[in-house]
Amino acid sequence: MIGDSEFDRDTAVTRREPGVYDIDLCAGWTIINAVNGGYLLAVLGRALADTLPHPDPFTVSAHYLTASQPGPAVVRTETVRTGRTLSTGQASLLQYDEEGNEVERIRVLASYGDLSALPDDVRTTAVPPAVPPIEQCFGPDDSPAPVPGSSAITDRLMLKLDPATLGWALGAPSGKGEMRAWFGLADGRDADPLSLLLAVDALPPTAFEIGLKGWVPTVELTVHVRHRPAPGPLRVSITTRNLAGGFLEEDAEVWDSEDRLVAQSRQLARVRLG
Template identity: 70%
Template structure:
C-alpha cells in the first residue's frame, strides 16, 4: 500500500452461503425494543467456554438490529464471567443516534444453575456505514509477510491429531504460518507472535461482523511465549476500518509485554486486496 492518498473502489458484497454456519450461530431475535434473544452454539467453544470473538459477533449483530447504522466502527467488550453454550439474552441501550454514527451499550446475560441471571459480557460500541466513508488512505502499515496458504499448517496438522483441535477450529479454515507455530512442537519462539490465513470453513466470505470474530480466532500468542492452557480475555477492543474484499484474510497478532499475570494482544486483519480492514487490542490473563 502506498503512503500517498489513493481512491479505493468498494469491493463486491461478501458471499454468504444459504446455510452459513456463522450467520446461523450468531443469529439474534428481537423480542421487544432493547431486548434480544440468542442461542449460543457449542461449535465455537475453546474447552468449555465460548470464544470471545464469536460472542462479540453475536453482540455486534444485536447492536446492528438496535441501531440505525449497519456497521461496527469500534466496539469494546469486558468479559465478566465465562459464557457457555445455550440460551442468552442481550439487552441494548442506545446512547445516541446521529446522522453519521450511533452509539449504544449492550449486555449479554445467561441464567446459571441456580436460576439466577448473570451478566457475562458488557459492551460499548459506535456504529456507522462503512460504504459511506471516504476512500482516501494514508498509512505506513504493511501486510504481514507470510508463505502461501498451501505452505502453512492447518489445525488438523496438530501433532496431537483432531482431538487436540478446539471445537471452534472445525468452524474455520485456519492456516498457521510455520514460523509462528513452533509451540505446537514444544519449541515456542518466545517472540509472542502468531500469523495465519483465515476463512470460515463453509466458504462464507468475511464481513464486518465476522471481523469481530477474526481478531480472536488464532491460538493465543501466549503459546509462543511458552504458556499452556486457557488464556481468558479480560477486555477486547476492535476497530473495523473497511468492508473486506472476498477471499481469505491474513491475521497477525503480537504480544510485547507479559507481566504480573496479564498480557496484551495486538491484532491486524488484512483482506485479499491488501487493505487493513480491522485492528484490535485485548488484555488477557496468562
C-alpha cells in the same frame, strides 16, 4: 441481511421486544471448553446492528465479566446516542445460574456507522504481514496432537498458520509472542464487518509462543473495523510485547485479499503462570 452460513445461523438473535434478544449459544464455537470471545462479540454485534440505525461496527469495546457457556442467553441493548455519521449503543449478554438468577457475561459499548460511505483516501505506514502462501501453512488437521480440551471451533474455521509461529505445537516455542495465519470460515462464507469481530480473536493465543499453556481468558477487547473486506481469505497477525503480573496484551491486524487493513484490535488477557 442475514445469510444461511453456519456463522450467520449461530449468531442470529431473536428479538423478543425492543432491546431484548434471545439466542442459544452454540457449542460449536468453543475452545478448551469455553465459548470463543470473538464469536460472542459477533453475537452482541448483530444485536446492536438491529438496534442502531447504522449498519456497520466501527469500534466495539467489550469487557468479559464471567465465562459464557453454550446454551440459552439474553442480549439487552440500549441506544446511547444517534448522529448523522455514527450511532452509539451498549449491550450486555446474560445467562442464568442454577437458581435462575441473571448473570452478566459481557458488557459492550460500540459505535456504528456506514463503511460504504467512507472516503477512499488512505494514508498509512502499515504493511501487510509476511505470511507464506496458504499452501505452505498448516491447520489443525496437520497437528501431530490436538490442542488439549475441546476445540470444536476449529471445525468452523479455515485456519492456516505461518510455520514460523508454530514452534509451540512442536514443543519448541519461539518466545517471540507472535501468531500469524490465513483465516476464513470453513463453509466458504466471505468475510464482512461482523465476522471481523470473530477474526481478531480466533487464532491460538500468542502466549503459546511465549511458552505458556492453557486457557488465556480475555479481560477486555477493543476492535476497530476500518474497511469492508474484499472476498477471499484474510491474513491475521497478532503480537504480544509485554507480559507482566499474569496479564498480557494482544495487538491484532486483519488484512484482506486486496492488501487493505480492514480491522485492528487490542485485548488484555489473563494467563496462568507456573
